[in-house]
Amino acid sequence: MAKVSNMRVLLGVAATVMLLEVAAATNYTVGGQNGGWDQTTDLGTWASSQTFTVGDNLDFQFGPTHDVLEVNKADFDSCGTGSPISTTTASPARFPLAAAGTRYFICGRSNHCSQGMKVQINVVAATSPAPPQSPNTPTTSSPTPTSSPTPPGTNVKPPASSAMKTAAGTLLGFGFLVIMLLSL
Numbered sequence: 023m024a025k026v027s028n029m030r031v032l033l034g035v036a037a038t039v040m041l042l043e044v045a046a047a048t049n050y051t052v053g054g055q056n057g058g059w060d061q062t063t064d065l066g067t068w069a070s071s072q073t074f075t076v077g078d079n080l081d082f083q084f085g086p087t088h089d090v091l092e093v094n095k096a097d098f099d100s101c102g103t104g105s106p107i108s109t110t111t112a113s114p115a116r117f118p119l120a121a122a123g124t125r126y127f128i129c130g131r132s133n134h135c136s137q138g139m140k141v142q143i144n145v146v147a148a149t150s151p152a153p154p155q156s157p158n159t160p161t162t163s164s165p166t167p168t169s170s171p172t173p174p175g176t177n178v179k180p181p182a183s184s185a186m187k188t189a190a191g192t193l194l195g196f197g198f199l200v201i202m203l204l205s206l
């Protein structure tokens with residue numbers, strides 16, 4: 023009897039841990055519940071009140087008079103629309119936050135950006151306790167260094183490596199569960 027109830031507890035704990043891992047990804051609607059992707063929302067205040075973590079998603083919801091340009095820091099600062107990283111005109115638009123670092127978004131229509139329709143998103147690594155970003159760093163859109171050593175001349179494929187990390191984490195979780203059950 024005792025063994026059965028122990029097993030139930032362990033299974034419950036394992037299931038809870040797995041659910042928490044799944045639920046850890048948060049979808050943020052840009053501008054929050056009382057705002058949106060528009061000129062009237064204080065997007066800077068909204069963004070700085072959130073902690074964006076790798077694996078979260080940004081959801082832009084906007085009307086036909088707006089769009090979403092992802093830009094580099096220079097274009098973010100100057101509201102430059104000439105060389106965006108991406109242009110999205112269909113709402114809703116989801117941007118997965120796949121890596122730690124800073125992302126910059128502006129509206130490319132009319133002069134909405136200079137009216138405040140711009141937002142900087144600081145994405146922190148999932149395992150780190152949200153290190154504060156230094157405002158004095160003079161880098162322009164610095165790519166996040168990956169821990170895996172890459173020989174020169176080799177193509178880097180970050181999506182594959184992050185997918186492998188996820189798979190490895192799942193395998194580790196199941197392996198741990200099996201070990202716990204075997205030790206009963």
Ligand SMILES: [Cu+2]
Pocket residue numbers: 060087088089129130131134135139
């Ligand atoms: Cu706009």
